[in-house]
Amino acid sequence: MATPIGNLRDLTPRAQAILAGADLIAAEDTRVTGQLLKHFGIATRMMSLREHNEREAAEKLIERLRAGQAIAQVSDAGTPAVSDPGARLVAAVHAAGFKVVPIPGASALLAALAGAGMQSPRFQFHGFPEPKSTARRKEFETLKNLPHTIAFFEAPHRIADSLVDMAAVFGPERIAVVCRELTKTFETIRRAPLAELASWVAADGNQQRGELVVLVEAAPVVVQDDAAGFDAILQPLVRELPMKQAVKLAAEITGGNRNALYERALQLKGE
Numbered sequence: 494m495a496t497p498i499g500n501l502r503d504l505t506p507r508a509q510a511i512l513a514g515a516d517l518i519a520a521e522d523t524r525v526t527g528q529l530l531k532h533f534g535i536a537t538r539m540m541s542l543r544e545h546n547e548r549e550a551a552e553k554l555i556e557r558l559r560a561g562q563a564i565a566q567v568s569d570a571g572t573p574a575v576s577d578p579g580a581r582l583v584a585a586v587h588a589a590g591f592k593v594v595p596i597p598g599a600s601a602l603l604a605a606l607a608g609a610g611m612q613s614p615r616f617q618f619h620g621f622p623e624p625k626s627t628a629r630r631k632e633f634e635t636l637k638n639l640p641h642t643i644a645f646f647e648a649p650h651r652i653a654d655s656l657v658d659m660a661a662v663f664g665p666e667r668i669a670v671v672c673r674e675l676t677k678t679f680e681t682i683r684r685a686p687l688a689e690l691a692s693w694v695a696a697d698g699n700q701q702r703g704e705l706v707v708l709v710e711a712a713p714v715v716v717q718d719d720a721a722g723f724d725a726i727l728q729p730l731v732r733e734l735p736m737k738q739a740v741k742l743a744a745e746i747t748g749g750n751r752n753a754l755y756e757r758a759l760q761l762k763g764e
Contacts (some may be wrong), residue, residue: 495508495573495598495599496526496570497599498604499632499674499678500677501568503676504598504599505544508598509535512565513537515565517562518567519550520542521543521569523704539567543578551582555586556583558599564614571667572600576646600620601675601706603673604676605675606642609682611711613641614641615711617636617642618644618646620646621646630662637712638662640711642709642711645706645708649704652694652705654702656669656691656694659687659691660688663687666687667682667710668684668685668686669686669710670707671683671694671705671706672685673705679703683740687709690707726741727757728761730742
């Protein structure tokens, strides 16, 4: 069940009713969820379900399901199982043959995408980048040519260094959006080239506080007459898909000439 990421009015009426009617609430932090329940006058019992005890807690919760109880699972804020506890529990409940009902609501990721103005119809979510700069840059290298928006969460104490690494790898002029403290009092959404964002965050300590989502614009399409220039994209598609489907998808991704890509695909098949 999704819970507010800041503004308590984002808890839906359906979510309020389910929290009040559940036999038990499995919460990432019972103190945090306790404040939410107190605000809405809900007295449902809670138990802890955190990243480090999720497997054991799931076994106990499944026993309660077998006894006919209804259980609500929440993280501290936003939608569970998205860089938060919940996925192991959901998988275990499915495996045990019980019904899983997602209760939608607040999501920092989707709120950021809605407020960012990214033109790509697709996005890829990567959670938190690697904490160390060297590993982080290697991670970014694997992503820099993707033809869709790339979404990250980032910790406040790493955001300045992370943006420097993004500018170095994705390019200083690549457009990105930093979304901070969404739905909260100091909500900030800043869209600019990565080099500018890195300088802005480094110069303002207030931008290094709170919850952060960073969106990086899709890599620009490079139109090439030589279809061989698209081998990195075309080759794995030809290996895994029927020829026509591989060529069609490669043309959509690269903007290359479909006939030229088809001829190149035939060459790759024969190599």
